[in-house]
Amino acid sequence: MKRKLINSFIILSSSTLITKVFSVFNRMMLARLLNEEGMALYILVIPTLSLCITLAQFSIPSAVFRLVSNPKYNNKKVIISAILICFLSCLLIMFGILFFSKMIAVDFLKQDQAYFPLLAMLPFIPLVGISGIIKNYYLGKEDVWTLSVSQLLEEVTRILFTYVMIKLCAHLSMTYLVSIAITAMSVGELCSILYLYTHMHRRVNFRYHSLSYFQDHFIFKDMMNIALPLTGSRILHSCYNFIEPIVLVAILTKLQMSESQIHLQYAIISGYVISILVTPTFFNNVVLRLLLPILNKDIAYHHYHQLRQHVIYGIIVCFFISLPFTLLFYFFGDYCLLFMYNTTNGYEYLKYMSIPFTLFYLQTPLSATLQALNKNKEMFVMSTLEVIIEFICLLILTPRYHVLSVAMVMLIGLFTTLVLSSFYVYKSVYSSHHLS
Numbered sequence: 001m002k003r004k005l006i007n008s009f010i011i012l013s014s015s016t017l018i019t020k021v022f023s024v025f026n027r028m029m030l031a032r033l034l035n036e037e038g039m040a041l042y043i044l045v046i047p048t049l050s051l052c053i054t055l056a057q058f059s060i061p062s063a064v065f066r067l068v069s070n071p072k073y074n075n076k077k078v079i080i081s082a083i084l085i086c087f088l089s090c091l092l093i094m095f096g097i098l099f100f101s102k103m104i105a106v107d108f109l110k111q112d113q114a115y116f117p118l119l120a121m122l123p124f125i126p127l128v129g130i131s132g133i134i135k136n137y138y139l140g141k142e143d144v145w146t147l148s149v150s151q152l153l154e155e156v157t158r159i160l161f162t163y164v165m166i167k168l169c170a171h172l173s174m175t176y177l178v179s180i181a182i183t184a185m186s187v188g189e190l191c192s193i194l195y196l197y198t199h200m201h202r203r204v205n206f207r208y209h210s211l212s213y214f215q216d217h218f219i220f221k222d223m224m225n226i227a228l229p230l231t232g233s234r235i236l237h238s239c240y241n242f243i244e245p246i247v248l249v250a251i252l253t254k255l256q257m258s259e260s261q262i263h264l265q266y267a268i269i270s271g272y273v274i275s276i277l278v279t280p281t282f283f284n285n286v287v288l289r290l291l292l293p294i295l296n297k298d299i300a301y302h303h304y305h306q307l308r309q310h311v312i313y314g315i316i317v318c319f320f321i322s323l324p325f326t327l328l329f330y331f332f333g334d335y336c337l338l339f340m341y342n343t344t345n346g347y348e349y350l351k352y353m354s355i356p357f358t359l360f361y362l363q364t365p366l367s368a369t370l371q372a373l374n375k376n377k378e379m380f381v382m383s384t385l386e387v388i389i390e391f392i393c394l395l396i397l398t399p400r401y402h403v404l405s406v407a408m409v410m411l412i413g414l415f416t417t418l419v420l421s422s423f424y425v426y427k428s429v430y431s432s433h434h435l436s
Contacts, residue, residue, distance in 0.1 A: 017282070018152060019151045019152065019155055020282060022152070022155035022156065022159065023155065025159065026155070026158060026159050026162065029159065029162065029163060030042060030162065030181055033162070033163070033166045033167075033177070034166075034174065034177055034178065034181065035174075037174055038174045038177055038178055041111065041113055041114060041117065041174065041175070041178045042117070042178050042181055042182075045114055045117045045118060045121075045178070045182065048104060048118065048121075049121050049124070049182070051238065052093050052096075052097065052121060052125060053125070053128055054231070054234050054235070054238065055089070055093055056086075056089050056090045056092075056093040056094075056125045056126075056128075056129055057086065057089070057128070057129050057132055058085065058086070058089045058227055058231050059226070059227040059228075059231040059234065060082050060085055060086045060089070060129070060132070060133060060223065060227055061082070061086075061129075061132030061133050061135065061136040062136065062226065062227070063082065063223045063226040063227045064078055064079070064082045064132075064133050064136040064137055064140065065136035065137075065139050065140045065289075065292070066140070066226050066292065066296070066371060066372075067140070067223065067226070068136070068137050068139075068140025068141060072300055075137070075141075078137075078223075079133065079137060081223055082133045082223065083130070083133060085223060085227075086126075086129040086130070086132075086133060087126070087129075089129070090125050090126040090129045091126075093125050094122055094125050094126070097118060097119070097121055097122055097125070098119075098122065101115055101118040101119055102115055104118060105118055113174065113175040113178075114175075115175070116175050116176060116178075116179045117175065117178045117179045117182050119179070120179040120180075120182035120183050120186075121182060123183075123186045124182070124183075124185050124186040124189065127186050127189040127190055127193065128185075128189055130193055131189045131192055131193050131196075134193060134196045134197065135147055135150070135192075135196065138150075138196065139289045139293075140293060146196065146199050147196075149195070150192045150195050150196050151192070153191055153192055153195055154188040154189060154191060154192035155188065157187055157188045157191040157192075158184045158185060158187060158188030159184075161183075161184040161187045161188070162180065162181055162184040165180045165183075165184070166180055166181070225374070225376055226371075226374075226376055228376075229376035229377060229379055229380035232380050232383070233379065233380055233383035236383055236384060236387045237383065237387065239387075240387045240390060240391065243391070244394065244406065245266060245270075247391075247394060247395070247398070248262065248266060248394070248398060248403065248405075248406065249262055251395075251398045251399060252398065252402060252403070255399065255402075257402070262403060265402070265403035266403050266406065268345045268346040268349070268403075269346060269349055269403055269404070269406050269407050270406060272337060272343065272345060272346045272350075273346040273349045273350045273353060273407065274353075274406075274407070274410065276329070276336060276337065276350065277329065277350070277353060277354065277357050277360075278360075280325045281360060281361070283321050283361075284318070284321075284360070284361060284364040287314065287317060287318055287321070287364050287365065287368075288364055288367065288368050291310065291314050291364075291365060291368045292368045292371060292372055294310055295307060295310060295311075295368060295369060295372035296372050298310060298372075299372055299373065304429075307369075307429060308429055308430060311365055311366075311369050311425065311429060314364070314365025314368065314369075315362060315365050315366075317365075318361045318362055318364050318365055319358070319361065319362060321361060322357075322358045322360075322361035322362075323358075325354075326354050326355055326357070326358055329350055329351070329354035330351055330354045330355065333347050333350040333351050333354065334347040336350070337350065349404070349407055353407055353411065356411050356414070356415075357411070357414070359411070359414040359415055359418050360414055362418060363414070363417060363418050363421060366418070366421035366422060366425050367379075367421065369425050369428075369429060370421060370424060370425065370428075373428050373429075375424060375428065378424050382417055382420045382421065382424075383417075385416065385420065386413045386416050386417050386420075387413075389412065389413065389416050390409045390410075390412065390413045390416075393405070393408070393409045393412050394406075394409050397409065
């Protein structure tokens with residue numbers, strides 16, 4: 001069991017790291033193929049795409065992961081339910097993009113050329129929904145090798161399609177070239193889906209069935225109990241991230257700071273310091289994906305002593321994962337910034353944020369435990385409190401600490417979530433009388 005877990009961790013960590021490298025390479029390639037104007041248009045459209053994906057997926061893939069990893073649920077029922085729900089949500093978002101893309105481009109993004117790249121998102125919405133469901137099925141079944149191969153295939157296909165098509169269509173206007181770059185994401189997802197489906201078909205036998213069959217195999221309540229709180233949490237954090245720079249500029253301009261100075265300092269903290277801090281945190285996702293099925297089985301089979309041990313092991317593992325990155329950013333933060341962003345701006349901020357940022361790593365096993373215990377309402381309450389506290393602290397700290405308040409507020413949010421998670425985990429796992 002331990003050997004399998006270690007092997008899974010190594011495979012999933014390595015594949016995720018390689019995927020990150022390919023993703024960075026893809027961004028570097030686009031910067032050279034599209035020039036500054038094209039990259040500006042591409043970056044302008046991506047936040048809209050991210051919002052559409054969040055709304056279309058409706059956290060259904062995360063629900064699939066949790067239900068498939070739980071032995072009491074039938075895999076076929078979970079997949080059928082997920083695809084039906086995701087199909088409806090994707091359909092709504094696709095109609096929204098189709099009818100409102102012109103208005104989004106002209107009135108909101110203030111960029112007419114964004115219209116065709118927005119339309120290029122249409123096939124990506126259902127593909128990423130289906131892909132998310134199948135990938136999380138494999139995560140729930142702890143088949144990390146198949147998933148790793150599919151991720152690499154997706155990235156390689158996307159890069160090759162982007163390079164070949166943009167080279168062939170270099171004579172077209174920039175709006176069409178950016179649309180090709182967006183379309184490449186759909187091609188990558190399609191290749192990943194085809195590869196995963198061929199392997200999945202051997203495990204889950206899908207045949208044509210009557211409508212009554214689908215009704216009998218439709219798990220709506222359990223899926224929504226997981227998906228709704230997760231979606232609500234993500235929307236809350238997305239709204240806060242959207243409002244944060246607006247509030248910052250509004251307050252600091254009243255203090256006679258120029259907008260250009262505010263944007264520069266905000267870019268240093270948010271774009272350089274926080275970005276480099278979160279770069280290694282893909283290990284958190286690996287730990288979450290491996291730990292959650294184990295905790296689900298402990299709970300399903302009433303192995304509560306092992307559950308308590310696995311939570312402690314998870315915290316220890318996450319601490320030791322964070323340790324080398326904390327030391328690296330504390331002692332060699334200037335070299336890290338120089339290597340990644342060709343600047344040392346923000347080195348002092350990075351140095352002093354690196355130690356308290358360890359809280360982010362320690363949160364992972366606690367979140368996995370709460371998910372395994374189906375504490376969805378509690379997790380939503382925690383997210384709501386975190387966002388409210390962060391917003392209040394931003395209003396209070398900004399007049400005194402200016403843009404530095406962004407970093408301080410983020411750490412306050414991490415500390416708040418860790419304290420609340422620790423309280424709920426201790427109450428549910430260690431002091432609960434029925435878990436004995």
